[in-house]
């Protein structure tokens with residue numbers, strides 16, 4: 001399975017994926033990394049590991065041009081699975097249509113809480129902090145036309161005392177992301193995910 005990872009920032013999720021591939025947990029390869037920001041440190045992580053990188057600064061492009069640019073690269077690299085790992089932009093609908101059920105996103109909350117338009121990256125942790133919830137977590141899901149609305153693959157919770165700062169919340173949630181995104185990719189690559197009317201079932205008891 002050939003994977004493309006889309007990033008926007010530090011790329012710690014990308015790093016977790018590369019480590020899971022190196023450890024043999026995920027029998028697949030990352031063939032391409034695309035960043036929406038040319039300064040993303042995740043690009044350095046990919047380069048260090050000899051993975052081809054590209055940058056698509058979507059703010060300078062129309063949605064149609066961005067779709068074409070993304071699809072051209074995904075086809076050129078024969079990509080089977082697209083991972084949004086800390087990618088802070090919306091994937092164009094045309095790309096979702098071509099890769100439906102082949103795009104997986106990690107979101108730093110227990111969807112549907114703190115998800116959808118406006119809830120991404122640090123904004124999520126600030127909203128969680130403001131609301132004072134006692135349980136938050138992370139979600140890995142298939143991407144559909146909506147924002148954070150595709151079928152959920154895995155979720156894991158994080159308990160909060162209420163004393164944590166948004167940064168500390170983010171750190172706790174990131175540790176969960178680094179576990180469940182590689183796990184979801186492993187299950188996908190090993191064909192253990194089954195879509196039952198919009199609910200994702202995991203074959204066997206791997207979870």
Ligand code: GRF
Nearest residue numbers: 009010011012013086108121
């Ligand atoms: C973090 O806010 C994470 O919760 C979200 O994207 C941001 C950065 O992730 N998924 P990464 O370190 O770039 O993978």
